Amino acid sequence: MLVEALQPFRVVMHVDFDYFFAQVEERENPEIKGKPVVICVYSGRGEDRGAVSTANYMARKYGVKSGMPIAFARKRLKNVEAEFLPVNHRLYDGVSEKIMALIHSHADSFEQAGIDEAFLEVTQRVEGSFEKARCLAIEIKRQIFAEEKITCSIGVGPNKLVAKIAAGKQKPDGLTIVKPEEVQPFLLGLPVRELVGVGRKTEKTLRNLGVKTVEELAAMSLDRLIDTFGRSFGSYLHKAAHGVDESPVQQRGQPESVSRMVTLKEDTRDIATMMREIASLARAVHSTVVAQRFSFRSVSVIAVMEDLTMRLRSKTFEKPIKNLKIVEHTAEELLKHLLREELERSVRRVGVKIHNFIEEKGQKELTDFVET
Ligand code: DGT
Ligand code: CA
Ligand code: CA
Secondary structure, eight states: OHHHHHOOSOOEEEEEETTHHHHHHHHHOGGGTTSOEEEEEEOSSSTTOEEEEEEOHHHHHTTOOTTSBHHHHHHHTTTSOOEEEEOOHHHHHHHHHHHHHHHHTTOSEEEEEETTEEEEEOTTTTTTOHHHHHHHHHHHHHHHHHHHOOOEEEEEESSHHHHHHHHTTSOSSOEEEOOGGGHHHHHHTSBGGGSTTOOHHHHHHHHHTTOOBHHHHHHSOHHHHHHHHOHHHHHHHHHHHTTOOOOOOOOOOOOSEEEEEEEEEEEEOOHHHHHHHHHHHHHHHHHHHHHTTEEEEEEEEEEEETTSOEEEEEEEEEEEEOOHHHHHHHHHHHHHHHHHHOOSOOEEEEEEEEEEEEEOTTOOOHHHHHTO
């Protein structure tokens, strides 16, 4: 394509909605606006047990953060009139879907990277111009606010890595443009933790080597990084520290569901016999899904009866799960339920299905908090 041939740089945008769950709640309940708002995942094990999902910026001023126990947030907001609300995923999913469709229409290619963030390749439509990209970003922000009354922050850069870091730089309602020639100065002063893919563990390993900033990381040799972190992650860090990221903006293949079935040695109605098979099927589907860094919300049991008719029973959880024991337990419950409704026939084949995937993307698991 002509533009690509002449265009030495890509123009990539990252859009991230501001304090997303809390902002949607503010929109739905205007009377809470102006107060600290804390969105909570209640564990169901007693009042105030559970974790903070997110909070608006006013609550953050009091030190409230994602992942913190709700009781801590209460303490921080002790003498303040604050709103504590339970998460309402259905509501946020609907708002997210609408905004994503709107953003998608402005991209050469599009990649949703979470419930409240997406990458847009816009090189062709802005003809490689960062000034045109600025106008496009302003227009996207304007449309999102006009149609959904939600503010977001946008980062623009020559690749996904830089765009994503830029989007986080001026929140809320920010727009940060990093032109190719500005990438080096933009990255050098940052702590390594701000590079996508650098978590607490990598940060600590680097700190032990005396490396705290991206500038110090960029000064490490590729060989040293590979020795320390292995070839794949070591090379990634080397490139990232130099602001290089060639990964394309593309919706990654996400299977709808993962399932396995098996034919029983003989037709049966015996739960224990079926559960032995189900346990091993559950292990197989579960490890496939978790290895791809997905958690999930739905578990189903499939039974093919002796007359070859099929039955399916499903359960959907409000929060994402990734625990094998929950899969096994749910499958057993569903199977018992199914047999109570199907009193006549024996079962010939059984299967387990996991679906409704949630990509983890480094975001902390809801159950990681509520189960501790
Ligand atoms: P931001 O982008 O800094 O203005 O604030 P948020 O709240 O949009 O933060 P972000 O983009 O990291 O996450 C998007 C949504 O995902 C957020 O509204 C709630 C949820 N979330 C984020 N972190 C956590 C967490 O640690 N635990 C739980 N349960 N939910 C989280
Ligand atoms: Ca956000
Ligand atoms: Ca986000």
